[in-house]
Amino acid sequence: MRRIVVVGGSLAGHRAALALRGLGYDGRLTVIGTEPHRPYDRFPLSKGFLTRQTDRAGLAIDGAPADVVWHLDETATGLDLAGRRVIVGDRRALRFDGLVVASGARPRDVVLVQGALGAFVLRTVEDADGFRADLEARPRHVVVVGGGLIGAEVAAYAVARGHHTTMVEPSDLPTVKAVGRPVAEHLLRLHRAAGVHVRRRTRMRDLDVRAGAVTGVVLEDGSRLPADVVMMATGTTPNVDWLRGSGLAISGGLQCGPTLHARGSDRVVGAGDVIRVPQALLGGESPRVEHWASTLAHADLAAANLLAGPGKGLPLSALPTFGTTIHGARIRAVGFPQVADRSRVLWGSVEAGRALVALGRGSQIVAVVSLDAHERLEPLVGQLRPGSSLDDLRTVSGVLR
Ligand SMILES: Cc1cc2nc3c(=O)[nH]c(=O)nc-3n(C[C@H](O)[C@H](O)[C@H](O)COP(=O)(O)OP(=O)(O)OC[C@H]3O[C@@H](n4cnc5c(N)ncnc54)[C@H](O)[C@@H]3O)c2cc1C
Structure with a gap:
């Protein structure tokens, strides 16, 4: 293999490039990433970065893979599997012998918040910068839509800073999917003790936006929560649009086999938030897992199995x-x-x-x-x-x- 292309310049892409070089791959290695920055860790964005315990420099991911051609601020827009070409931007094509799909995921409501001042998602350092600046400016009415892990972390931060904070959660128990019922019930008690208003069993119907700025959240029963800051923590969508029409299976994420080879090609492997892998513990079901440690485990294995070649790779064994x-x-x-x-x-x-x-x-x-x-x-x-x-x-x- 002389040309490997990695699509996605974040945690999975960076780690796959490191692993490929660490395993002795000495051919051409190109990473394409939409974001203009070198890879950085996202997990502090809802934690130490908000509280200023971590600054931008502290987000940097350790280790620089040697001899990589970085195409930052560029986006893969298509894949020609038969011709072994990744299309970048409007027309440029990059040839590959092996491809690592590491294009991650984006917040489900990223489009909804565009053009609405005070409305946020939390995925990039720019998102976190904007949200933090609003919450540091003055006391606010903050509504966090979605009670998953990021929603819970953000609500805890907002209320600790003294903001009037409401969480809106469709299920009967926020964070239950992330931590199970007993610990989620404990977290609900902690939210309430800290002063978070938890609105359960209801959904947001609309963002109320006036003169370009968010003023409230309309719930499905028509009631309205006043808000000058809204965080849409409603989950993610895998970034597989660029793979549409390529012949790879992309429903709900890039579908991979246990060795992380994409279903449909021995030359393509996947890693990180974008992939779905069958899990023995779940009788072969293939959930998408969005965790830092899982992303690293995927990237290491995907790199090794890509170099090992078809039929020779090891199966994923690391648990999320x-x-x-x-x-x-x-x-x-x-x-x-x-x-x-x-x-x-x-x-x-x-x-x-x-x-x-x-x-x-x-x-x-x-x-x-x-x-x-x-x-x-x-x-x-x-x-x-x-x-x-x-x-x-x-x-x-x-x-x-
Ligand atoms: C706020 C926040 C807090 C988190 N906290 C935790 C935590 O506490 N613990 C934990 O385990 N995990 C946490 N995570 C999850 C963890 O950060 C992810 O699992 C990890 O970032 C996944 O890395 P990735 O490289 O697969 O995907 P991503 O980080 O999504 O990176 C994908 C990259 O690919 C780029 N891209 C997308 N499409 C294309 C394309 N077509 N062409 C080129 N580039 C493209 C994207 O712009 C992005 O830079 C958190 C995530 C967030 C957002």
């Missing part, structure tokens, strides 16, 4: 994991909390703020979540395998004491 701190509660999860339909507290007390919780779907254990008990989580991760049940966790209960 993330950590965050919300209202001071340190949370870490491993596995797939989003599919859980039952839970068991294995150690500690969720109400008391220190606990270890297992989550199951039917009899299958699908995730473990720690609340200020990270050191106790590790021994349980090995139990997250196909066929192991919540009852099997009794066998490891000794290590939890």
Whole structure:
């Protein structure tokens, strides 16, 4: 392989380029990225960057892959699989022997907030800059639409700064998909104790925009929440538009096999937020996983398997994991909390703020979540395998004491 092109100049693309060089690939390596910046970490954008514990320089990702041709501020617009060409911008074509798809995801409501002062999404450093500047200027009515992880982090930040903060969440329990029911219930108590107004079981129908600036959020029952800052934390859409018509399977994300080769081509691998990979723990279902550590694991494996060639790669074995701190509660999860339909507290007390919780779907254990008990989580991760049940966790209960 003499020419590898990476589409996506962020965490997955950067890591894949590093891994390719680390594995001895010495051919031409080109990275195409829409953003004008060298790759940076996004996870601080809803945490330390808002609170100014991390500045722009602190977002930089470690390690510079050697001898890479960066095409920043440029966008891949098409893929000619048979001709092995990525189309960049209007017409320029880059030839490849191997392609890494690392084009990530964008906020679902990115178009909605365009042209509405005070309305934001949170994906880029520019988004975070704008949001932070508004919240630092003066007291505001802030509405956070969506109670997932980013919504919860942003609401916690806004209320801690003294803003009148409301969260709007369609389900009965914010963050339940990210951390499971017991820890999500704890977070709901913390939100309320901190002063966040949580409006559950309702959706935003419209942004109320007057003279180009947001003035409120209209809910589905027609009621209106006044707002001068709105954060749309409503989830993401995978950036697969440029792959349309290429012959690759892109429904809900780039569909990859267990070795991260794209379904439909041995010359294409995928990594990061853009891909869907079958998970043994979920009986082969292919969710999209949007976590920092998963992105790194994907990129390393995708690079190795691209170089190994068709039929020779290893399957993805790393489980999704993330950590965050919300209202001071340190949370870490491993596995797939989003599919859980039952839970068991294995150690500690969720109400008391220190606990270890297992989550199951039917009899299958699908995730473990720690609340200020990270050191106790590790021994349980090995139990997250196909066929192991919540009852099997009794066998490891000794290590939890
Ligand atoms: C605010 C925020 C907080 C987060 N917090 C956490 C956390 O606490 N823990 C955790 O585990 N994860 C967290 N994440 C998720 C983590 O940041 C992502 O999993 C990670 O950024 C995924 O990296 P990626 O490279 O796959 O995708 P992205 O970061 O989306 O990067 C894709 C890049 O490709 C570019 N691109 C898109 N289409 C094209 C194209 N056609 N041509 C060229 N370039 C293109 C995009 O502009 C972008 O630069 C957070 C994310 C956000 C936004």
